[in-house]
Amino acid sequence: MVTFTLNGQERTFDGDPDTPLLWVIRDFEKLTGTKYGCGVAQCGACTVHLDGMPRRSCVTPIATIEGSDVVTIEGVSGKEADAIKTAWAGLDVPQCGYCQSGQVMSAVALLQMVPKPTDADIDGAMTGNICRCATYHRIRAAIHNAANSMEG
Amino acid sequence: MNWKFAITGVATLCLFVGAGTVLSPASVAQDAKTDAKTLKPAASFQSIASERERSVALFQEAGKVIQHPRCVNCHPATDRPLQGANMRPHQPPVFRGDGGMGLPGMQCTTCHSAENTPVVGQADTIKSIPGNPAWHLAPIEMAWVGKSLGQICQQIKDPARNGGKTMDQIVEHMAHDELVGWGWNPGAGREPVPGTQAEFGELISAWVKSGAACPAS
Numbered sequence: 001m002v003t004f005t006l007n008g009q010e011r012t013f014d015g016d017p018d019t020p021l022l023w024v025i026r027d028f029e030k031l032t033g034t035k036y037g038c039g040v041a042q043c044g045a046c047t048v049h050l051d052g053m054p055r056r057s058c059v060t061p062i063a064t065i066e067g068s069d070v071v072t073i074e075g076v077s078g079k080e081a082d083a084i085k086t087a088w089a090g091l092d093v094p095q096c097g098y099c100q101s102g103q104v105m106s107a108v109a110l111l112q113m114v115p116k117p118t119d120a121d122i123d124g125a126m127t128g129n130i131c132r133c134a135t136y137h138r139i140r141a142a143i144h145n146a147a148n149s150m151e152g
Numbered sequence: 153m154n155w156k157f158a159i160t161g162v163a164t165l166c167l168f169v170g171a172g173t174v175l176s177p178a179s180v181a182q183d184a185k186t187d188a189k190t191l192k193p194a195a196s197f198q199s200i201a202s203e204r205e206r207s208v209a210l211f212q213e214a215g216k217v218i219q220h221p222r223c224v225n226c227h228p229a230t231d232r233p234l235q236g237a238n239m240r241p242h243q244p245p246v247f248r249g250d251g252g253m254g255l256p257g258m259q260c261t262t263c264h265s266a267e268n269t270p271v272v273g274q275a276d277t278i279k280s281i282p283g284n285p286a287w288h289l290a291p292i293e294m295a296w297v298g299k300s301l302g303q304i305c306q307q308i309k310d311p312a313r314n315g316g317k318t319m320d321q322i323v324e325h326m327a328h329d330e331l332v333g334w335g336w337n338p339g340a341g342r343e344p345v346p347g348t349q350a351e352f353g354e355l356i357s358a359w360v361k362s363g364a365a366c367p368a369s
């Protein structure tokens with residue numbers, strides 16, 4: 001039995017300890033905002049925050065997160081999340097949207113670590129989040145807008 | 153096996169190439185394969201009379217581990233690690249960052265955990281994500297990519313390029329360091345480095361005791 005916090009609530013999981021966190025979030029907790037893209041840490045669609053850090057949930061066996069704090073796109077909050085949400089809506093960043101919860105989780109984590117990121121910081125943090133619709137230019141612009149909106 | 157056929161086959165091959173050898177190419181390949189997977193024990197080098205030659209031979213044997221992709225991939229000459237037996241640039245494109253642990257927002261721990269992690273329901277080409285509690289890149293002064301074994305040997309002995317280690321500390325590091333040890337336990341779908349970490353540690357120890365001589369190239 002694994003006990004962890006999901007979006008602020010204590011949860012338990014009693015199945016196979018090798019079950020990826022992504023499966024638990026989507027199939028057992030029915031939070032389907034977090035997406036499956038590749039299953040091998042290559043696309044970033046499954047990104048969540050694990051103890052405050054971005055983490056690919058598809059390669060995170062549930063047994064390894066005992067006592068940890070998991071935040072998904074449904075639960076992410078705070079001033080960085082608010083700024084990203086406003087900036088994303090302002091530029092209509094998503095096209096099909098499939099990659100976007102992962103993009104948002106990575107972008108929020110970046111702003112939490114680097115409040116005023118340069119283009120190089122954005123490249124470094126977002127490199128593992130693939131967008132098949134190639135919304136990269138809007139993602140970059142929206143992260144800069146979000147950072148600017150948090151100033152002062 | 154059909155011996156008559158095999159012997160005829162070898163004889164035909166010898167006749168055809170005009171060579172005197174009686175070794176079949178298959179057995180040579182088999183020996184080379186076993187050789188690449190094992191380490192000769194340090195004691196077996198005692199028969200080399202010249203201490204200097206023995207020392208070089210010990211390091212060359214240890215070099216089968218040191219120059220293996222499992223080790224070299226995280227001793228890159230740029231800020232980007234390599235990946236896989238064919239040593240291609242790491243995907244996704246990740247970079248060194250502070251302490252060799254990645255850039256903010258994309259640290260090694262975004263994907264790598266404290267253990268090798270089998271992946272679920274995937275193609276045969278990716279069976280697990282490698283992991284270790286100490287997962288990180290070797291510092292740039294310890295870059296091995298593009299260097300000869302002799303150059304790596306000099307580098308390992310140089311405190312300016314080995315993390316300020318004494319030779320005793322080098323022996324300890326090679327024989328017991330946890331991340332070095334990952335090379336023998338690299339997870340499903342990845343070839344381990346040859347031999348065992350204990351055998352490797354004994355080779356390095358014997359190399360140091362015999363004067364830590366380096367191969368010329």
Ligand code: FES
Nearest residue numbers: 037038039044058
């Ligand atoms: S689904 Fe996890 S990185 Fe692609």
Ligand code: FES
Nearest residue numbers: 097099131132133
């Ligand atoms: S918006 Fe379609 S994959 Fe990114």
